Amino acid sequence: MMDLLLKLLGVWADQAGKVADLGLSYQGGVPLWIVLLLGLGLGALVFYTYRRTAEFVSPKRRIMLASLRAAFLFLLLLILIKPVVVVTVAGSVRQTLMLLIDSSASMNIQDLRVDQSDKVRAAIALGNADVKAGTNQQIKTGDSHNPTRADVVKAALKNDKLDLLPTLDRQFDVAAYAFDRDVRDLAVPRPRDPPVTRHMGELIASVVVVIGLMAAVVGAGLAAFFRPRLVGYITAGAGVVAFIGAIAALMYIDRQREFVNRGSAQIVSKDWVEKINATGPQTAIGDGLRDAILRKRGQPVAGVVLITDGANNAGSLPLEAAKMAQAENLPLYVYGVGITSPRDIIVSNIFAQDVAFVRDELPVTVRVRSQGLKGQTARITLKLGEDKVDEKEVAFDEDGEQVISLKVTPEKIGEFDLVANIEPRGDEVVKDNNTTLKRVRVIDGRIKVLLIDQMPRWDFKYVQTLLLRDRRVDAKFLLFDADTEVTQIPNSPYLKTFPIKKEELLAYDLIIWGDVDPKRFSPQQLEWVNEFVAKFGGGFIMIAGKRHAPHSYRKTPIENLLPVEFDQPVSSLANIADKPVRFELTPTGKSATMLKLSDKEQENLQKWAQLPPIYWAARVSRPKPAAEVLLVDTDAGRASRISKMPIIAQQQYGLGNVLYIGTDNTWRWRRNRGVDDHARLWSQMIERMALPHLLGGSKRTQLNFDRDNYMAGERVTVFARLYSEKSFEPVTDPSVGATFAPLDGASTVTPRRISLRPAPDQPGIYRGEFVAPPAGNYRFKVDTDPATPLDFTVSEATIELSETALNVALLKDMATATGGAFLREEDLHKLGDTVRKNSPQKLSTFEVEFWQSPLYFLLLMTLLTAEWILRKVSQLK
DSSP, X not given: OHHHHHHHHTOOXXXXXXXXXXXXXXXXXXXXXXXXXXXXXXXXXXXXXXXXSOTTXXXXXXXXXXXXXXXXXXXXXXXXXXXXXXXXXXXXXXXXXXXXXXXXXXXXXBOOOOSHHHHHHHHHHHTOXXXXXXXXSOOOGGGOXXXXXXXXXXXXXXXXXXXXXXXXXXXXXXXXXXXXXXXXXXXXXXXXXXXXXXXXXXXXXXXXXXXXXXXXXXXXXXHHHSSSHXXXXXXHHHHHHHHHHHHHHHHHHHHHHHHHHHOOHHHHHOGGGGGOOOOBSOOOHHHHHHHHHHHTTTSOEEEEEEEEOXXXXXXXXXXXXXXXXXXXXXXXXXXXXXXXXXXXXXXEEEEOOSEEETTSOEEEEEEEEEESOTTOEEEEEEEETTEEEEEEEEEOOSSEEEEEEEEEOOOSOEEEEEEEEEOOOTTOSOSSOSEEEEEEEEESOOEEEEEEESSOOHHHXXXXXXXXXXXXXXEEEEETTSOGGGGTSTTOSBOSSSXXXXXXXXXXXXXXXXXXXXXXXXHHHHHHHHHHHHTTOOEEEEEOOSSSTTGGGTTSHHHHHOSEEOOSOGGGSOOOOOSOBOEEEOHHHHHOGGGOSOSSHHHHHHHHHHSOOBSOOOOOOEEOTTOEEEEEEOOGGGOOSSSOOEEEEEEEETTEEEEEEOOSOGGGGGTTTTHHHHHHHHHHHHHHHHHHHHHTOOSSEEEEESSSEEETTXXXXXXXXXBOTTTOOBOOOSOEEEEEEESSTTOSOOOEEEEEEEOTTOTTEEEEEEEOOSSEEEEEEETTOTTSOEEEEEEOSOGGGSOOSOOHHHHHHHHHHHTOEEEOGGGGGGHHHHHHHHSOEEEEXXXXXXXXXXXXXXXXXXXXXXXXXXXXXXXOO
């Protein structure tokens, strides 16, 4: 009714919206008081005239006739002041609404729905239950089964009872995307022409509405008082038909305009829904959300409808992406799919050293997570190759994760799969996530480490303890300011002096160098250390100190080893900071295996973010050109023009590797249950720096992957540090060819070629990417040195099955953080209204010249016609 009234006022559909306010004004040059006086005078004259009308007309009818005539004349007088209607409308700006639908393999889980509420939710999505009755309704037994999560989503989107897509499409430009590790288009409306307007058509239809209404009134009067009545009937009927036809025409014009403006018949057709294939090897909710936001940045977007089970296992943190959405003023409407407590055992991760020593016990820890199995037990077994080496009974309590400690003592040298397994139960929702494995190399030998410092600093003490406990390590210690009696103890690991012969120094695989005065060494001994790394491929780690390291080593052979430059005078470096030093991993540091605090990418980043701050870091200028910076100080005041100040950096120096640790505060990371993280970090750094020398591998070609194991379909990143064969200078070729092939000759996978590209500003460092092939063991080698291969393992895609429960907490937090809403199947019928209410309203005010509008003309003709009919009824001329 309001739409018709607006059209009669001359307000067309592209101006109309929800009327927020109406007001009156006038534009004529004649003062209003003059018009009022004239109106009173004309009114008095009209009433006086009708008073003298024939006496057979009743007084009430004469008053009615006089009122109609006076109102008609008053409307004519209003033309002198040109009245206008001030209309304020609140209209929604046509916006895009993004559908972001999870297409990862976890959406292919077929939930065993035991709870009644879960059965009802599936029935609602499948169209077998009342969409508005909630989860307390009763459903027929045959109306509920156990569809996959993807099937539930498809059914909900195509459900005519929910009418989800058409409802959203009537109000928004709906753009649908699927995501797993990456984002891809499902149904994105094409760019449209400017909105079509039909002012002339609406004007004609509005006039026909008025004429038809008047014809109906006149025809009714003719039929009542004139013969033959057929003329009146025909006139009235024609008027009614014209009125109805004009109203239908106006409605058709509006629908055509809405369809043309919307331009998203592709969404309503729902054909794209079948393109949702739950096959993605990983779920990156944070990355997917960021990608979607960036695609529509700068455009009017009403929000994002995120459809997922919340099983995030890759990419950036979802809550960080939600903060980005909040900053962009994009509410998240999260539809959670799945059940909250499926029965499942998940053997998610196995941790052990990459290199084990024959006949030396290797500790192994396995993460096992259970859901819905309180009070139940299971047996976990550990195999090395084909041999069962350990087993243990696992008792399950509340839903959650527990760490199971196992052990293995390798008896044979070689490379083996270390496999942890729990036999699947019959009532588990997923039976393919009960096994995990890790590739382990078994060797014969021990890592020989020399740890040197001047005083027993905290880092020295904790690293020393770690080395003494590690059976793989044969460690010696040199403390220049220690009591000499400790060196007199039989079989003492303490040395009296630095090795006095070069051969003694070369027997070590790794030297860890502390805050020692360089005057404690002869120039020849410092040169030996340089040669130990450059010519004999040894590893070298420097732990910076407040007195000497690294700044006292300027213009010594040790300075050449280090991956950082320092040029401040020594006198300015002895300050001890009392403020926390914040740090962050660089992109290279995030992918560095030796800095991994967890094998899970997201958990690793979380652990680094939660580490306590350090309170001192050595001031250095910048990294050297060939250095890889792994950890930096976030303070811009300590940054150089080139980069942030390095705290941890590494570089290849000659045949060996050097790691610089610019703080003696790593011991602080033991706080807040960080003991295991501190031990893991140092074990990995020691292993990474020492094993190349121990294993006697190639010194001019070093290959490593960003992870130890991959799943089929994942993106693999390989890094190569390459040096020329003769001059041992960094390779500078624009690209380097490489090949990977299956180790099993019977495999049907053919060898594949890839190209490695040089890393910017890092001479000799190359990087390449490829998609992990089918499950199996593979060997990778570069063309420049095919004799130095690197093996890697590809497993079946199981990471998607490591999170089988609907992550309600995460999804609710994301929705709440952005001002959106979390929904289940019983809430989907409210989605359109929820999004619309949160969409911004645009208030617009405009003036309509009432005295020129069809409504004004209709009022004049209605008053005149009514008076004429009433006069005929009263038998007046």
